[in-house]
Structure formats: structure tokens, C-alpha cells
Amino acid sequence: MAEIEAIATGAGRPLADRLRDVTVRIAAFYATYPEVRIFVVRHGAETLERSTLVTEKLLRPAYLTVRELFEAGIEAGIIRSSHPALFFALLNAALNLTPAFPMLLGRLAPAIEAETARSRLIYTTIATFLHLPPAQVGNERPANRHGRHPASTNTSTNQ
Secondary structure, eight states, X not given: OHHHHHHHTOTTSOHHHHHHHHHHHHHHHXXXXXXXXXXXXHHHTSOHXXXXXXXXXXXXXXXXXXXXXXXXXXXXXXXXXSOXXXXXXXXXXXXXXXXXXXXXXXXXXXXXXXXXXXXXXXXXXXXXXXXXXXXHHOSOOOOOTTXXXXXXXOOTTOO
């Protein structure tokens, strides 16, 4: 959480860069610690006491770490949400996938290779949730209509 807080509060860095980098770091956290998702889902849905404990010890501190950044993103029009908590919940739900996600996605769309599924999910999340100019979204090259990336860097002929 300290790394996310450092990115979120990084004075002197453009807002769009901090929002993008926080999104990437949250995704990396979930990929590194998939057991957190299981723990929060399991214990957050149990008794009111357990749910309160999960909220106060895990969710609220994580939310408070990024709340001001998300508020600034909303104010700037980069985030289109009426409240930073709604965006926080949506972003975490989008990035907090099971470890089997690459395999399951590959069954739905064989053109998306398991090795690139997570990075493409992060890119898609940033492109969808953060309303940034295309150059600020990230470095994934556009895929052709079949979901494959062209072999060359000239994508105009491969679309």
C-alpha cells in the first residue's frame, strides 16, 4: 500500500500519469497476492462483525490511499464517476480476477494469448476507465480485428 500511496500523492507528476500508474500497481498487487481476493470475498460476506473488520482493516485503508487522487481525476474529467468510492470499487472489481483468468479468457478468445492476457487487461482497463488521450493510455499496440497484434510496428496495413 505504501507504493500505491507514493504514486497517488506524487507531487510534481501529472495527474494522468499517477492515475495510470496506480491502476497498473493495483493490478500487479492482485496478480502477486491472489489470496487477498479470496480472503476479502470469503470473510467480507460472512457475519456483520467479519465484514466490518475486513472493511475497516483492509478496504478502507486502501480506499483512503487513493481517494484524493480519484477525486482529482473526477474533477479533471479523467474519471467519469459521481464518487471516488464507486470508481474504487469498479476498478478493484475489474482488476481482481482469479489466477485462472488468462486460461478462461483464452477459451473465450483464443486469439488472446495467456502470456499477454493480464497486460492486455490492464491496458484495456486503463483505456476504458481513464479518459486519456491515446498516447497516455499505455504502450499496447492496437490489435487487428481478430485480437492479434501485427508482426510489424506499422499497424495501418494490418487492421
